[in-house]
Each structure stands twice: as structure tokens, then as C-alpha cells.
Amino acid sequence: MNNLKKTPLCAACEKAGGKMVDFHGWLLPVQFESILAEHKAVREAAGMFDVSHMGQVFVEGKDAWNFLQYVNTNQIKNAPGAGTYSHIVNEKGQIIDDAISFCLTPEKFLVVVNAACIDVDVAWFNKHAVGFDVRITDASAEWGMIALQGPKALQYASNLIEGVQEMPRFTIKEISLFGAPGYVTRTGYTGEDGVEIMASPEAIEKVWDALLSAGVKPCGLGARDVLRLEAGYLLNGVDADGSQTPYEAGCGWVVKLAKENFIGKAALQAQKEAGLTRRLTGFALTGAGVPRGGCKVFKDGAETGVLTSGTYSPLFKGIAVGYAEASLPEGCEVEIEVHGRKIPAKKVKTPFYKNRV
Amino acid sequence: MHTAENSKYAKTHEWAHMDGAVVTVGISDHAQQEIGDVVFVELPKVGQDVQAGQNCCVVESVKSASEIYAPVSGKVVEVNEALTSDPALVNREPHGNGWLFKIQSSAPAEYENLLDLSAYKETIK
Known part of the structure; x- marks a missing residue:
């Protein structure tokens, strides 16, 4: 793991008990105390993630x-x-x-x-x-970044950043943190309210320490993946492998065909007119088990799709998304093959977690 | 009752405790720490024949699925039903109430060939 890139918060994460793993060439914590405890902290209070690799x-x-x-x-x-x-x-x-x-x-x-x-x-x-x-x-390389997320995130952020609670969702503000220039955005990847804070490598360490001392729980990639999947957020590279369009990935709302011109417009226009054959689809297991990326989805015994992401959600048990025939009706019963066992599931609307943001 | 000390170990992190010809199987404390929060256990079927080294059970944590290998050959005679409603027992009491299944051993010599605790600890250093 010596050749992995380290974020400015790597040492702080290790000090806080982070179990470090290789994530796309970066040494990052997959978990600290426990994925379930970290998930709970973000859904009920506040958690923070080192996202300096972004x-x-x-x-x-x-x-x-x-x-x-x-x-x-x-x-x-x-x-x-x-x-x-x-x-x-x-x-x-x-x-x-x-x-x-x-x-x-x-x-x-x-x-x-x-x-x-x-x-x-x-x-x-x-x-x-x-x-x-x-x-x-x-x-x-010049910016460290922390995602501070949860119903109490703004409260913790307001101790460091003046006026943060008045920021509308999806806005950015230039700030000063420990004497260094930074940015705060009211965004996140968890389905909770919160902010993402960018600052110099030195200043971001001070932000981390201040939040940790204030009682914010450090959280890892494991909890982040459960939270984002519950919230229905796409994980590029996993839920989109370079071969799918935004329509297929269930993100048609980000395509504005009314714009005069943009790269891909003609192809997307044509796909919209022709209709979709496959689409990223949400599934919830009705039987016991944990679905994972790569598991096959069957409808009446015939393969209809393959999962790209799946996990155990403490709120919804086995949940997953995957590419399946676009014609599958909502609520339709399917089976997902996990370790050679076919587990009953149904097609559901995403997000699984009806977020407060 | 089985404990970390009175059990034997496979290099694949299962523990085994023999009582008569029945071998109780679980995963080591080290293994449960590595796996993290256990959220589901796919237990073998009672009556199923297993070979030593055969994958016969899956322990699922939030982040991964871990295959569990039978440390000895024989017939599965009991599974830990308590794990159906409380899979986290594997984390809380890996060497006690978090056991997975019991095998009626058909080749007792296999048990003797497993590692003792100190030899197992050497493998995870």
C-alpha cells in the first residue's frame, strides 16, 4: 500500500482508527468503528468523510x-x-x-x-x-476536502463558518478557515443535509480536528456507499461504466435538450425519441440476503438484468440497483441470484431513502 | 462450552471445537474484526454432507461476503438459528453464542490436524 496516494487527512484518519484501503489508488478509510454505527451517526446526528481525493x-x-x-x-x-x-x-x-x-x-x-x-x-x-x-x-492537489453530513451537520459547521446555515442548497461560498482561503458548499452524497468544506491541506487538518473534538463521528467509504445507495445517488465507474447514457442511468433530468448545443446532444435526442431498452433500476429484496454488484436479476426464470451496486441497508435491508429491461413494471416481482440462491425481490422506485434535502 | 483457547483453527479463520464426534464451527475473533458488522448469515442445511475445505456457509457484512469452509468432513447436524434474527452475535461472541453450525465428524483425524490457538495466532501476525 506504499505506492498509494495519501490525502492531507490520511494521518488524521489513521489516528482516529480508520481501517485504510486502496480506493482507486488512494489510501482511504473504509471504516472507523463500524459501518453501521457510522451510518446511524449520519442519519441521526452528524458524520464526516475525508473526500480530499475528489x-x-x-x-x-x-x-x-x-x-x-x-x-x-x-x-x-x-x-x-x-x-x-x-x-x-x-x-x-x-x-x-x-x-x-x-x-x-x-x-x-x-x-x-x-x-x-x-x-x-x-x-x-x-x-x-x-x-x-x-x-x-x-x-x-492543492485542496483538502471534508464532507460533513447529517441533521446536525449545519450546527457543527456553524461553529467554524459564519452564515453557513443561511446558505441555500447547492450553493458555494468563499470562506476563510484558520486564516486560509477555502470554499464551503451545501452539498453531499448521503441524502442528508450538510456541507462540503474545501481548504488547503494544512487548514483542512485543523477543520478535521475541530469537528472531531466537537463530537462529529469520522466515517469511511463503507458507510458512504450505503448512504449514497439509499439516497439513490449514482456511483460513476460502478453504476455507469462508460457505456451508458444519463437516460439509461436514471438521470434524464440532467439532460436539457432545449440547450442550443452541447456534446452528445444529437445522440441523446435520438435515444430519447427511440426510447430505452435498459435502465438503471432499483430493487429491494423481499427475502433475506445481501445483493451485490454483479448479481443477476431474473423475471419468470429469464435473465432480465445485472446489478451494479447492492448492499445491506440498516433501514431497508437488501437493496440494489442494476441495469434491467426498461419495460419492467414498477413493483414487479423478480429474483436476484446471490451465491447461487435465487432470492425474491421487487422493482422499486429510487431513492430508497426519501431524503430530507 | 467452546472458547478461543479450547478450539482448533483452520488457516481460513474458522474455529472448530470437538465434543464427542460433533464439531462446532465458528469464525475467529480476528476474522469477525476483519469482516466488520455481520448482517446476514447464509447457513448450511441440516443433513447436508460436507467435505473438509468445502465452502458451505456465507457470512455477509455490510461491505463484503465471506465464504466459510468446513474445517472437517461429515454431516451438518445443527445450525445456529439464533443468527437468523441476530447475525451480529458473530461479532459480539464469535467464540461463544456466535457459532455457525455443527458437523458430525466422519474423519476425526482431520480435527487433530487443525491448528491450535498459538499456531493460528502465528498465521495472522
């Missing part, structure tokens, strides 16, 4: 907004402070990454991207920046 890409220049409109499927908001979740797709409409673009000024945006996609995204942006007056800067 990427920060700045897009600046006169055409910054026009450029982001072109490389994103969604309508990117250009009011200072506003953030927009969107997909970045190729000409075939296939998902490259999902990311949030935050407008700092009409000529400066911060795009927060998935860790495993930083290089791919930056290369893609640069390739398509020709003809636009933009400067693209990968600043990922």
Missing part, C-alpha cells in the same frame, strides 16, 4: 460559462454562488463523469469531479476548449 478543476475566462454549457448535459447556472449537478458525456451521449459546477463569478467556475476521473476530465476539457476563451486548471 478533484477541483477551475474553469476561468470570458467563455467559462459557454464552455461548461458545451461540455455538460445540464443547464449550468451562472449566478455567482450557484452550483449545478450535471453529467459530462461523449459524442455518443455516454457518461464520462458526473460533476458539480459552481459559479464563483460569471468568468470563474469551480468544477468538483470524481477522483478516478480527474485526468480524464481535464484531458476532455482541454480537447474541447479549442475556440473558447478559457483557462482550465487542475488544482486537485
Whole structure:
């Protein structure tokens, strides 16, 4: 594990009892005390995650907004402070990454991207920046990042960040943390209210220590995966492997065909008109067991799909998502094969967790 | 009653405790710590014949599924039904009430070939 990349919070995570694992080349905690205890903390109080591996890409220049409109499927908001979740797709409409673009000024945006996609995204942006007056800067290494999540997250955040409770969802604010510049966004990946805090490697350590002393529970990737699956959030690279479109991934709402032009528009328009054959679908086990990515889904004995993510949810027991025939009706009974045993399940609407955010 | 000290071990982290010709099987404290919160146990069927080393049970935690191998050959004569409603017993009492299943041993010599606690501890250092 010596060749793994370390975040600025790696030592702090190890000190807090984190069980460290290789996550896309990063040394990150999969859990601290227990995944179930961490899940409970986030659903009932507050938990924090080291998400410093995520990427920060700045897009600046006169055409910054026009450029982001072109490389994103969604309508990117250009009011200072506003953030927009969107997909970045190729000409075939296939998902490259999902990311949030935050407008700092009409000529400066911060795009927060998935860790495993930083290089791919930056290369893609640069390739398509020709003809636009933009400067693209990968600043990922300069920023540490903590996701502070849970019904009490804002309360804890307000001890460090003035005015955080007044921030609307999906907005960003420039702040000062322990004397260093930083950003706070009212976003997250858990289905709970909360914030994500970005600061220099030195300052982020101080934020972590302050939150830990205040009683915020450190949480790992294990709990994060259960929380995001309950909340119905896509995990790029797992629930979308590069071959699916936002429509197929159940994220049609991020595709704005009314926009004048963007990469993938023609392909997505055509798919929308033709209709879907497969779609990311939620399943809940009605029998006992734990579904996992890779498990096959059967309807009346015939294979109808394959799971991409599955887990045990303390709230909903066995839950999963996977690509299945788009024609499957809601509530339809299926079987999911786990360790050679077919377990009854049914198709359900996602999110499993009807979030408060 | 079986304890960590009076049990034998497989390198695959199962413990076995022989009482007469019946071998009780569970997973070691080390294994339950590695696996994390146990949320479901797929137990073998009573009456099922198993071979030493055969995968016959699955312990599911939130993050992973772990296959459990029979440490000795024989017939499964009892499974721990308490785990159906309380799988976390495997975490809380791995060497006691968190046992998994019992095998009527058909080859008692297999039991003798398992590791004792100190030899097992060497394997997990």
C-alpha cells in the first residue's frame, strides 16, 4: 500500500482508527468503528468523510460559462454562488463523469469531479476548449476536502463558518478557515443535509480536528456507499461504466435538450425519441440476503438484468440497483441470484431513502 | 462450552471445537474484526454432507461476503438459528453464542490436524 496516494487527512484518519484501503489508488478509510454505527451517526446526528481525493478543476475566462454549457448535459447556472449537478458525456451521449459546477463569478467556475476521473476530465476539457476563451486548471492537489453530513451537520459547521446555515442548497461560498482561503458548499452524497468544506491541506487538518473534538463521528467509504445507495445517488465507474447514457442511468433530468448545443446532444435526442431498452433500476429484496454488484436479476426464470451496486441497508435491508429491461413494471416481482440462491425481490422506485434535502 | 483457547483453527479463520464426534464451527475473533458488522448469515442445511475445505456457509457484512469452509468432513447436524434474527452475535461472541453450525465428524483425524490457538495466532501476525 506504499505506492498509494495519501490525502492531507490520511494521518488524521489513521489516528482516529480508520481501517485504510486502496480506493482507486488512494489510501482511504473504509471504516472507523463500524459501518453501521457510522451510518446511524449520519442519519441521526452528524458524520464526516475525508473526500480530499475528489478533484477541483477551475474553469476561468470570458467563455467559462459557454464552455461548461458545451461540455455538460445540464443547464449550468451562472449566478455567482450557484452550483449545478450535471453529467459530462461523449459524442455518443455516454457518461464520462458526473460533476458539480459552481459559479464563483460569471468568468470563474469551480468544477468538483470524481477522483478516478480527474485526468480524464481535464484531458476532455482541454480537447474541447479549442475556440473558447478559457483557462482550465487542475488544482486537485492543492485542496483538502471534508464532507460533513447529517441533521446536525449545519450546527457543527456553524461553529467554524459564519452564515453557513443561511446558505441555500447547492450553493458555494468563499470562506476563510484558520486564516486560509477555502470554499464551503451545501452539498453531499448521503441524502442528508450538510456541507462540503474545501481548504488547503494544512487548514483542512485543523477543520478535521475541530469537528472531531466537537463530537462529529469520522466515517469511511463503507458507510458512504450505503448512504449514497439509499439516497439513490449514482456511483460513476460502478453504476455507469462508460457505456451508458444519463437516460439509461436514471438521470434524464440532467439532460436539457432545449440547450442550443452541447456534446452528445444529437445522440441523446435520438435515444430519447427511440426510447430505452435498459435502465438503471432499483430493487429491494423481499427475502433475506445481501445483493451485490454483479448479481443477476431474473423475471419468470429469464435473465432480465445485472446489478451494479447492492448492499445491506440498516433501514431497508437488501437493496440494489442494476441495469434491467426498461419495460419492467414498477413493483414487479423478480429474483436476484446471490451465491447461487435465487432470492425474491421487487422493482422499486429510487431513492430508497426519501431524503430530507 | 467452546472458547478461543479450547478450539482448533483452520488457516481460513474458522474455529472448530470437538465434543464427542460433533464439531462446532465458528469464525475467529480476528476474522469477525476483519469482516466488520455481520448482517446476514447464509447457513448450511441440516443433513447436508460436507467435505473438509468445502465452502458451505456465507457470512455477509455490510461491505463484503465471506465464504466459510468446513474445517472437517461429515454431516451438518445443527445450525445456529439464533443468527437468523441476530447475525451480529458473530461479532459480539464469535467464540461463544456466535457459532455457525455443527458437523458430525466422519474423519476425526482431520480435527487433530487443525491448528491450535498459538499456531493460528502465528498465521495472522
